Each structure stands twice: as structure tokens, then as C-alpha cells.
Amino acid sequence: DGGITQSPKYLFRKEGQNVTLSCEQNLNHDAMYWYRQDPGQGLRLIYYSQIVNDFQKGDIAEGYSVSREKKESFPLTVTSAQKNPTAFYLCASSPRTGLQPQHFGDGTRLSIL
Amino acid sequence: GENVEQHPSTLSVQEGDSAVIKCTYSDSASNYFPWYKQELGKRPQLIIDIRSNVGEKKDQRIAVTLNKTAKHFSLHITETQPEDSAVYFCAASRGAGKSTFGDGTTLTVKP
Numbered sequence: 001d002g003g004i005t006q007s008p009k010y011l012f013r014k015e016g017q018n019v020t021l022s023c024e025q026n027l028n029h030d031a032m033y034w035y036r037q038d039p040g041q042g043l044r045l046i047y048y049s050q051i052v053n054d055f056q057k058g059d060i061a062e063g064y065s066v067s068r069e070k071k072e073s074f075p076l077t078v079t080s081a082q083k084n085p086t087a088f089y090l091c092a093s094s095p096r097t098g099l100q101p102q103h104f105g106d107g108t109r110l111s112i113l
Numbered sequence: 114g115e116n117v118e119q120h121p122s123t124l125s126v127q128e129g130d131s132a133v134i135k136c137t138y139s140d141s142a143s144n145y146f147p148w149y150k151q152e153l154g155k156r157p158q159l160i161i162d163i164r165s166n167v168g169e170k171k172d173q174r175i176a177v178t179l180n181k182t183a184k185h186f187s188l189h190i191t192e193t194q195p196e197d198s199a200v201y202f203c204a205a206s207r208g209a210g211k212s213t214f215g216d217g218t219t220l221t222v223k224p
Contacts, residue, residue, distance in 0.1 A: 042119070042202050042214030043157070058211065059114070090157070100147050100204065100212050104156040 003027065006091050006105035012113045013078065013085060021076045021108045023091035029103070030096045032074040036060060037088040037107075046089075049074055050097035078110060086111050115140040117205050119215025127223050132193050134218045136203035137185040143205040146179060146186045147212070152199045160201075161188070193222045 004025045013019045025032065031050045035043040045058030049068040063082025068074055078085045089108045092101030116139040126132050136146075147162035163170045163177045163186065170177050174193075179186040186205075190197055200219050204212040 040122075040216065042117075042204075042216045044214070045211060048211070059213075092157075100145060100159075100162070100206050102159050104158070106156050 004091055004093055004103055004105035006089075006108050008108060009106065011108055011110045013110060014113050016080045018077055018079050019110070021078070021089055021091075021110070023074045023076065023105060025072050025074075025091075025093045025103070027093060027095075027103060028071070029093035030071070031094045031099065031101075032068070033092040033094075033101050034058075034064070034066065034074070034076045035090045035092065035101075037090060043090060046076065115143060115205055115207070115213040117203060117213045117215045119203050119218055121218060122216065123219045123221070125221045125223065126193050128193060128195060130193055132190045132197070132220055132222075134188045134201055134203070134220070135185060136187070136205070136215050137183075138205040138213075139184065140205065140207060141181075141184065142207045144208065145206045145212075146177070147204050147206075148177060148188050149202045149204070150199045151202065151217075157202065190220075193220075195222050195224050198222045 007022045033048040034046040044060050046064050047066040049055035065077045091105040094102045119136045144165040149157040150160045151157040161177050163179050174191045176189040200217045202217050203215040206212040
């Protein structure tokens, strides 16, 4: 059963701590994305990657970092520099570069302790 | 950069009625306009999309129209059913994987 798996579903961060959200896909998609969703707002792009070992900043990249060492994996690290990290984080993918996200994961809800 | 405005923010209709959600965009270079449906507690799903060289696209009870001159596009749902209740997001993109999303419309279909 192909899809995108995000983990954990819920995550709590202490002040000054970095946390990493996992995103794995078995769809053999080239492009992957990370979005942040706040209540009453649309999705905002954090980072995206169109090919292995390459990624670009989205609209709100400050305080976040990513890596794309493998095609199927695109982890997002929320660093201590992100002062307002509480949000719902969605990972997505599309079959090839230039396409918009077509498949989403179930999301990770991050909260501050 | 691109700015997408979506209206209304909430919409309530009776089962069987039609629902229309409208989005406007600012970047005339945007050429791809997807719509997503997100049910409560679930992941967004791409339900329909339209490219700038097409004025209208239909898929069963769902249709999308695009007016490039006025820079707006709309989602039309006919014969609404309770399972259509969800948050709907529009987006606009000029390619390279970067989309700008609207703030969403919460659609409630009353049985």
C-alpha cells in the first residue's frame, strides 16, 4: 500500500531543543515538500526538494532545516531558532519535479512544553 | 510574491444544493490552480486542478472555472452530500513545485 508516512503523530518540544519530524514515502516520487498549517490558515511552504541531495527554501524556512539523502526520506528539523513552532506539519510528494503536491501524509502536531 | 485570497471562509448549504468557493490570485504568471479537500483530522487530498490554458474542467459533481483576465478561479460542487463537508483549499502556482494556498473554506452540508 503506497503512501507517505509521517512520525510521530504528536511531538512536544522543550525550549532550546531541536526536534526532527520524519517523512517517508514509498511512491517513488521525486519531489517532496514540508508545509506548516496554523488554525484558520492555509498551508505555508517551509522547504521542498525536487531531487535527492537538493532542496530549496520555501516561504517560511527560517528556524527549520531539512535533508534529502535518500529519495524516500525527507526529514524536517525544527530548531531552537524557530520561536513559534506550535503547528501542524504536513509532508507531501509529487511524482516528478515541477508538479504540485499530490499526496500528503497524516501530519505531525508539534507543541511546546 | 503570489497572494491568494479565498472566500467565503465558511459556507453552509442544504444537502442537494450547490456550493461555490472563489479564489483570487495576484501573480499573472501563475499557471496551475489545484483544489484540495481536508476532512477533519485527515490529510489534504487533491480533488481537481486546472491549468491556465483551460477555462473549465469538470469531474462528476465537481467543476473548476478559471478567469485569467480577472485572476480568479472557482470550485463548484453540485448536488452536495454530507460527505462533502470538509475544509477546501485553493492554491496557485507558477511551477517549480511552489504553490501559494488560500486560507481555506469550511463547508458544512446539512442533511
